[in-house]
Amino acid sequence: MxxxxxxxxxxxxxxxxxxxxxxxxxxxxxxxxxxxxxxxxxxxxxxxxxxxxxxxxxxxxxxxxxKRKPEVLDILKFIHSTAWPALFGKAADDLQQANAADDEYMISDHDLLVGRYISIPKSYATFVPGSIVAGMVRGMLSAAGFPARREGVRAVSAHAVELAGGGGKGGGGGGGRSSTTILVKFDASVMQRQAALESARRG
Incomplete structure (x- = not known):
């Protein structure tokens, strides 16, 4: 019953x-x-x-x-919010698309672990320790099927960007406080696949 x-x-x-x-x-x-x-x-x-x-x-x-993430933003968010904490103890501070190019994205960390306590001579003032992280990001993207395009020296590169206010060392070799930005330039094949996915989603 x-x-x-x-x-x-x-x-x-x-x-x-x-x-x-x-x-x-x-x-x-x-x-x-x-x-x-x-x-x-x-x-x-x-x-x-x-x-x-x-x-x-x-x-x-x-x-x-x-299990492969098919879209550009999916893999970038994975790196920003999942891989980054596993590597550096916290998520990256920012993820943006470049204003000038649809195939370029930037992941920024205002206090990147590899940039702390680095002492280098003045002649290496433009050196960015975060270059090793650029290599990590390029490796993760390549393994996930998102190759970066090669233009010039590096398709994924690290850059030190000065932050307003505050002292201490950041991602670069200067004495001011700086953020490390990883610039990713995707291969044309990645953007073509992305366009096809967006077209299919629109029907």
């Missing part, structure tokens, strides 16, 4: 239950939808594979792309 209007969750068919999630997460898709989609994916791959090995390779390629 049912004592309330709420159905017994154990009485539901398993294909109608949502995929189990970690505590606190909100279910977003039913198991039946997942099973149907995955079944169609396998059928699609089987029709185009000449052997079991090729079928597995096709599925492997799909799986490789599953």
């Amino acid at each position: 049912m004592l309330s209007g709420r159905p017994n969750k154990h009485a539901l068919n398993i294909v109608d239950r949502p995929i189990p999630k970690a505590r606190g997460e909100v279910p977003t898709v039913s198991f039946s939808a997942y099973a149907y989609l995955f079944g169609e994916l396998i059928s699609y791959a089987m029709d185009r594979a000449a052997s079991i090995s090729e079928l597995e390779e096709r599925l492997d390629k799909v799986g490789y792309e599953v």
Whole structure:
């Protein structure tokens, strides 16, 4: 006998239950939808594979792309808010698109860890210790499928930008307080993919 209007969750068919999630997460898709989609994916791959090995390779390629962030802002926000705290103990202070170019973005940190307590001679006044971080960012972008274009010496570069007020050393070799800005210049292929994604989203 049912004592309330709420159905017994154990009485539901398993294909109608949502995929189990970690505590606190909100279910977003039913198991039946997942099973149907995955079944169609396998059928699609089987029709185009000449052997079991090729079928597995096709599925492997799909799986490789599953967790990749497809949009420029997604990967930049990941670096700004997830990778940065893991590397330096806090999120970067700013993330902006350059005013002059759609394919250029800037990640800024007003007190970059690698710029602290660095003592260099006056002849190296323009030296920016944050160049090592530029290399880290370029590596993360490349690994995620967002290559930076090569123009001149570096496609991802570090720059010291003087901040108003305050003393002490920042990201550069000068005596004033400065912020370190990582300038990213994306490859044309990245921007073409981004344009295609935006076009598909608009329908």
